[in-house]
Amino acid sequence: MTSGSNRPEPALGERLRELEAPETPGSTERMDQMFSKVKTECDQSDRSLSGFLRSRSTATRRMLVLSVFATLALVGWFAFPLVGDQARTIQWAVSLVSFCVLILLAMFMVTRPVHLPALPRWQSLCLVCIALGATVVAALWPHPAAQAATHEHVGNVMAGACMGVGLLLGVPVYALLRLVDRGNAFGSLVAAAAAGVAGNFVLKAHCAVPGTSHELLGHASVAVLFVVGLGLVHRFVGAK
Amino acid sequence: MDAYVDGDETAFRLLFERYAPILLRLTRRHLRDDELAEEIVQQTFFRLHGARNDFRRGSKLRPWVMTIAMNLVREHWRRTKRRKMTSLEVETQAAPEADFMPLELRQRSELLHVALDKLPTSQREVVELHWFQERPYAEVAQIVGTSEGAVRVRAHRAYSTLKQLLVLEIRGDE
Numbered sequence: 001m002t003s004g005s006n007r008p009e010p011a012l013g014e015r016l017r018e019l020e021a022p023e024t025p026g027s028t029e030r031m032d033q034m035f036s037k038v039k040t041e042c043d044q045s046d047r048s049l050s051g052f053l054r055s056r057s058t059a060t061r062r063m064l065v066l067s068v069f070a071t072l073a074l075v076g077w078f079a080f081p082l083v084g085d086q087a088r089t090i091q092w093a094v095s096l097v098s099f100c101v102l103i104l105l106a107m108f109m110v111t112r113p114v115h116l117p118a119l120p121r122w123q124s125l126c127l128v129c130i131a132l133g134a135t136v137v138a139a140l141w142p143h144p145a146a147q148a149a150t151h152e153h154v155g156n157v158m159a160g161a162c163m164g165v166g167l168l169l170g171v172p173v174y175a176l177l178r179l180v181d182r183g184n185a186f187g188s189l190v191a192a193a194a195a196g197v198a199g200n201f202v203l204k205a206h207c208a209v210p211g212t213s214h215e216l217l218g219h220a221s222v223a224v225l226f227v228v229g230l231g232l233v234h235r236f237v238g239a240k
Numbered sequence: 241m242d243a244y245v246d247g248d249e250t251a252f253r254l255l256f257e258r259y260a261p262i263l264l265r266l267t268r269r270h271l272r273d274d275e276l277a278e279e280i281v282q283q284t285f286f287r288l289h290g291a292r293n294d295f296r297r298g299s300k301l302r303p304w305v306m307t308i309a310m311n312l313v314r315e316h317w318r319r320t321k322r323r324k325m326t327s328l329e330v331e332t333q334a335a336p337e338a339d340f341m342p343l344e345l346r347q348r349s350e351l352l353h354v355a356l357d358k359l360p361t362s363q364r365e366v367v368e369l370h371w372f373q374e375r376p377y378a379e380v381a382q383i384v385g386t387s388e389g390a391v392r393v394r395a396h397r398a399y400s401t402l403k404q405l406l407v408l409e410i411r412g413d414e
Contacts, residue, residue: 027261030278035256038282042252042289057293113294114287115304117385118311121318182290185315 053179058113061180065107068176069198080206092204095138099201102131103173106194110177110187124186128227131193135200135223139215158209162218163225166199170226173198192230196223245292255301256285262302263309266373270313270364272353280316284309306373307383310365317361355405363398370395 045051053061082088105127112119174195181187199222207219244251260281267277287308295304356364362384369380370391377395381388 038285054290
C-alpha cells in the first residue's frame with residue numbers, strides 16, 4: 001500500500017480488501033476479443049479524415065484550427081466591404097474582440113487533450129451561455145445616430161438574409177471543431193456556440209444594416225440556432 | 241509506449257495486455273456492470289490510440305490511461321445519472337464477482353458496494369485510485385485534476401464516511 005497518513009483503519013482496510021476480486025475465468029479469451037474490437041475500431045478510425053485529424057498532437061490540432069480561422073478571417077476581412085466608418089465605434093471593436101476571445105476559448109476547450117482530467121461541466125456551459133449572451137448584448141448595443149438613419153426600412157427584411165449567411169459561415173467552423181475533437185464532454189455544444197459566435201463575428205464586421213430588431217433576428221439568432229439545433233441534436237443523437 | 245508511438249503495432253497489444261486488466265478491475269468496481277466496464281476499457285484504448293501523439297517520451301503511461309478511463313466513467317455517470325439509481329439497483333444487480341462468492345461474503349460485498357456508492361464521486365475516485373489501485377496521492381491528484389492536499393482531504397473524508405457507514409459491521413468483526 002502507498003505511503004500516506006490518510007489511510008483507512010485496519011478494520012475498514014480488511015473490509016475494502018474483500019472487494020479486490022480475483023480474475024474471472026476465461027478472461028484471456030475475453031481480453032483477446034476486446035483487443036480485436038479495439039484494433040478494428042482504431043484501424044477504421046485511422047482511415048477516416050476525422051481519425052487522422054484527431055490523432056495529431058494537440059499542438060498540431062490547435063495550430064491547424066488557428067490557421068484555418070485566421071485564413072477565413074483575413075479573406076473575409078479584405079475580400080468583402082466592412083461596415084461604414086460611422087459604424088466603426090469602440091463598441092463595434094469590443095464586440096469583435098470579444099467574439100474572437102470566445103472562439104479561441106472554445107477552440108482550447110474542444111481541443112483539450114483527453115489524457116488530462118476533463119473540465120468541469122459548468123465551465124463548458126458557462127462558455128456557451130456567455131457566447132449566447134455576448135451575441136445578444138452586441139445586438140442590443142445602440143447604433144450611432146448617423147448609421148441608424150440609413151437602411152432603417154429594410155432591417156427586418158434583411159434579417160433572414162443575415163441569418164442565412166451567418167448559419168452558412170458557422171457550419172465550417174462547427175465542422176472543423178468537431179473534426180479535431182477527441183470526444184470532450186459538451187464538445188458539440190461548445191463547437192456549436194463557437195460556430196454561432198463566428199457567424200456573428202462576420203455579420204458584425206460586414207453587415208451595414210442597423211437596428212436592434214435586425215441584429216437580434218438576423219445576427220444573435222444564429223448563435224441560438226446553432227446551440228439549440230446542432231449542439232443539442234448532436235448531443236442527444238450521439239448519446240444514443 | 242514509445243515503440244507504439246513510433247508505429248510498432250505489436251506494442252499496442254502489449255500495452256493492452258498490461259493495462260486492460262487493471263482498467264477492467266477499476267471500471268468494474270465503479271460501474272458494477274461487466275459489459276459496460278469492458279466497453280469503457282475499449283473506449284479508453286481507442287482514445288489512447290487517438291492521443292498517442294501527445295505522449296511525452298519517458299513519462300509514465302499509467303496515469304494517462306487511468307485519467308482517460310476515469311474521464312469516461314465520469315462521463316458515463318453524467319449521461320445516465322445512474323449513481324442516483326444505484327441504491328435501487330443494488331438489490332437486483334449482482335456484483336461482477338458475485339457468482340464466485342459464498343452467500344455471506346456476497347452480502348458483505350454488496351453492503352460495502354452500497355457504502356461506496358453513497359460516497360460522492362470525487363471521494364469515491366480517490367478511494368478507488370489510492371486504495372484499490374495503490375497509487376500515491378501525488379499521482380491520484382494528477383489523475384483527478386486537483387492538488388495533493390485536496391486529494392488527502394477527500395481520502396480522509398471518504399474513509400471516515402465509510403467507517404461510519406460500516407461501523408456496526410466493523411464492530412461486529414472486532
